Amino acid sequence: MRFKKLCAFAAVAAMLVGCSSTNQTKTTVKNPIFGFIGPLTGDASQYGTAVKNALELAVEKYNKENGTKITIKAYDDKADATEAVNAYNKLVDDDNVTAVLSPVTTASCLAVANASKAKSTPILTPSGTGDNITIDSSTKKAYKNVFRICTNDSYAGTYLAKLCNTKFNFRKVAILYNKELDYSAGLDASFEKEAKNQNVNVVYSGAYNANTKDFSTFISKIKASGCDSVYLPDYYESVVTITKQLRDAGINVPLFGGDGWDGILGVKGVNAKNFENTYYVSGFNKDATSGPAKAFIDAYQKKYNTMPNMFAAMEYDAVTVMMKAINAAKSTDPDKINEQLAKITVTNDEAACGGFKYNEYHDPQKEMVTVTVKNGKYVTVS
Template identity: 35%
Template sequence: MKFERLLKGGLALAMSVMMVACANESTGTTTNEGSATSTATGYEGSGDLTSFKLGTLGPRTGSVAVYGLAVTNAARLAVDDWNAAHGTKIEMIYEDTQANETQALNIYNKFVSDDKVAAIIGGTISSESIAIAGASSDTGIPIISPSATAAAFTNDSGNNVFRGCYTDPQQAQLVADFAIDTLGVKKAAILYNMSDDYSAGLEESFKKEFEAKGGTVVISESYPADTVDFRTQLTKISGEDIDVLFVPNYYQDDFNITQQARELGITAQILGCDGWDGVLSVAGNNASVLEGAVFINQYSPDMESVQGIMEAYRKAYNEEINSFGINAYDATMLVLNAIEKAGSLKAEDINAQIRSTEYQGILGSIKFDENGDPIKTPIYVTIKDGQYVTYGK
């Protein structure tokens, strides 16, 4: 009885807290939105060239926190490095979106109306990035996301929006080009997850590019989510004469597929995209089956240019950096470089600078097409002796 009353009391309390929280949130949104719309074009960050603010955002809590933490932490590290090298007092403000679009919009509004940041590094995941890119049309503030891969992020927004990573179709195209131009092969098989947009999208783009370049996709097999046994599809594939097997999935599936393909005697070269990053974490003492597989990625851990940031990140946050973080570091440096070159904190000047410069970062050269998507050095990673190694090195 006592327990029941306690429970009811607790529930009522929780509900009222939630209601208050909701009310706060909604008022917060309206006031912020009001001031955001009143900001005229010709937006300019506050401060001068030696002490201004930048903003970065991403999910720092919740189930996808690993991505948001990497982006925001690495962006802060980049500003620290820049300050140390240039004697400036630039500040990186970071906020937690909780992977929530409304929250991301609130943060965007805070960035442009309260903090008056000069540029935004973010968002981290596609949905929140699309939300802030859409909202940024009236300020034109430079937004560069190191990790939003959805095509809509740059397609449906103004010329102040850039991304530092490949889009999914770009990745698949580059892998198809690699197969034809570098490996010189003509016959491919594909095994993809039909219930996943990422995987199905990559399959479509790969097939299109591979066949446009004169190759043939001999067989394309699919499977539903949560599959662990691919032997039926692979047995079918093993009956065909193929040079490469394209496996555009996330690393758990990639590992199972590769292991079972090798077991069934498929010796074709295995190719993949950035979903392969992390595949060694599930390989354990079976890493030898992955030997020789090649995938496109944002970086390769054996690149000399990334050793510094890997070490610094480990020291600062006691954790290993991932490709999201490395891209965020590069994107932040790119923005700082553009601001220095532009000699102004005006949004339009910075945008023009980003658009016209080919930047040399730790991941090689990067410039942007008219859409704001990157044209950069593709990095192919292969697995050698149970390690990620740059292909051809």
């Protein structure tokens, strides 16, 4: 009997040790720290604030549903690359973050991607669209630790050029882009390359500086070009300024652009009528009536009393994607998480912005929607 009791005691002890070890592993995975780097002040603050809001909303929901205790450390980079790297260093060295679900803007993403290479910190940006964000310039291959939720510039610019042919029948396009902004120049380059394949003629291409306020010289040339449409690949603040000047000059042809337009109706003093007969592409359907997109919209509006933009929706998805990778890795070890991110599959039932897989450059392959403005509201074009 004594021998049996000793065996039973040993078995129970072994089970307790096993449970302790298992719980410790689960606790480690249950308590990741997510870093945020984005513009909370300055011209691009509308983007940064919306993305941070979505991050907080997603973490709150995930914690409640899964019993986790995910925490967030956030820094304002003012859309400045140097500030972004400083923030990254704080997140890694001082805050010991598990992953960074940002930066928000392309320039900041490029800087942080390079800075993060040595430590392999998982970087998952919701909105950094520049082609080279995920690519290590020294190897011409993808960084093992940098991924995105949004599509990249080449994908979006190519998609828009195809739409000119297949959907809108634009044949004579005038272009006005920001030569000092990676996002704008990248969208322009990919569009012009694909336009040739689509029998779309670029009748004028003008490049302005980032601090340009008066576009009258460019507008005169656009007016003389005989264009049937104008392509404006820039962020919403500049797009609102240029659009007003185009409309005031009597240029009423269709205007179109990339996902950087998302936010035009939120600019102070914007005349929504200027955006009738305009279009932009987005990875998020704001008119969704069911599924994860609708659930996100309802939750965001309830918490923040405003409609979320596309990049907010993508940050919401970023939490799902990162936790899926962490759980698959069963660890917060950065190399193990990166390995799982690279082979992750996201279904339409899991993501507000649709399911996807990554290609070899860690760019998601997903569908896009076209958005217009009618009666002062965003409307998805069928």
